[in-house]
Amino acid sequence: MTNTVLVTGTSSGIGLATAVAAARAGWRVVATMRDTSRSGALVEAAKAAGVADLIDVRALDVTDAAATCVDDVVAEYGRLDAVINNAGAGHVGTLEQESIDDIRGVFEVNFFGVLNVTKAALPHLRAAQGRLITITSVGGVVGQPFNEAYCGAKFAVEGFMESLSPLAAAHGVRVTVVEPGAVASEFVANVGFDPAQLEAAGPYAPQLRSYLERTRNAFDGAQTSEDAAASIVDVLTAEKPAFRVQTSDAARTFSGTKLSDLDGSVVQSLTAGWVS
Template identity: 80%
Template sequence: MTDTVLITGTSSGIGLTTAIAAAKAGWRVVATMRDTGKATALREAAATAGVTDLIDVRALDVTDAEGAAACVDGVVQDYGRLDAVINNAGAGHLGTLEQGSIDDVRNVFEVNFFGVLNVTKPALPHLRASAGRLLAITSVGGVIGQPFNESYCAAKFAVEGFYESLAPLAAAHGVRVTVVEPGAVASEFISNVGYDPAQEEAFGPYAPQLRSYLARTAGAFANAQTSEQAADAIVAALTDDKPPFRVQTSDVARGFNGLKLADLDGSAVQNLTETWIS
């Protein structure tokens, strides 16, 4: 029987390429997205890769808990089991608290944190039954806090903390939990953070630091890994007999996160990120 994986956020970027890579590795992929009208690129990629018969596109808004539960139940009803979940859906956010609102922060958490929980909760009983895999695509921003990404990093930190806490309990019941931490990836993600250069004045006294940060970020994404390279690392974690809890998708991400994980007093990270806005 073909193993089944549910992947969220597959209309573009890492989600799309991971869906194709998983199908090429022999998985039945339930590829979900909020708007299935945006599935054209995925369907075309599946046809090119010769895996159309292994891609099942379904609608899923991860911020809708009832909809997420119904989607998971539908997959199990149709295929008899659920062997893995890859929580990939997410949304960036550029801003700083003083110049934004608490509601902005809540909205970021609804997608990036609670969206993961909305899918994870109904999936867990089925993953226990299949001794399955549970993955979340976080970010190097889930390990290192970054200027103007307070809300996004906080949500990704929350996912990492939740999954790190859940992992040993899940493992006691046969479910392997992994967080995957990409660095800069050449995808549509960076164009979807909601930044409008014409509104730079809205950042008030922080505008000079914003300009420095954006210049640094443009350089990082100019040298980004491809979404296909990130997808290969994700599928490797999905299929590894004994996957680690924490996986980075590139040497750059490994070096970046390694700085934080060895930084007991926080000075190394602060010395680095201060240079981004100076």
């Protein structure tokens, strides 16, 4: 029997590459996205990989209740063996220059969207003794200037999943968070940064300029979406996956900075250099 995995945010980037890679590994992939009119790139990639028959594209906005989509998948395929929470949105800004509603919107997609899908899927994952995989970020471990809202949401996801993991494991569900570093994907282009913000940043303009220059340099050597997807599929297929997985050596080094920094001084010194 073919195992079934639901992947969110598959119209581009890591989600698209993960859907194709999971299908190549023999999984039935329910590839979801908010707007299925954007499925062309995924469909073409699936055809090129010879796995179009294993990919089922469906509409799912993670900020809405996900139960209908999940229940329909189980009704059609008989079970749900894994979920990969990938959908998310980048964001650049700082608190003094933003509204609280702006920040709520970042949490709605990156945190509550994950919870919506997870809550709907958990009963079925328990029944299948399945996998719950959530794509977070090194930004879920190391707080970064001008990423307060995004990192805050990813920190929340990591804390939530770390807390949920032992309880889920007691019922046969393995929980993993996957932390990419810089990945060359449309996610970078979709962070919602308006260049006009640089002019409107007031006292923070010099720091924002420095941050943007550092970030451009970081993404020059970014990992490909396909490389990141390979790490995710390794988690999907591993007999005993770890709770926390990074997708590259750079991500391991960066996350390790925080995880061994008991008083926070190393991280503060590192990120201060980004805005000076």
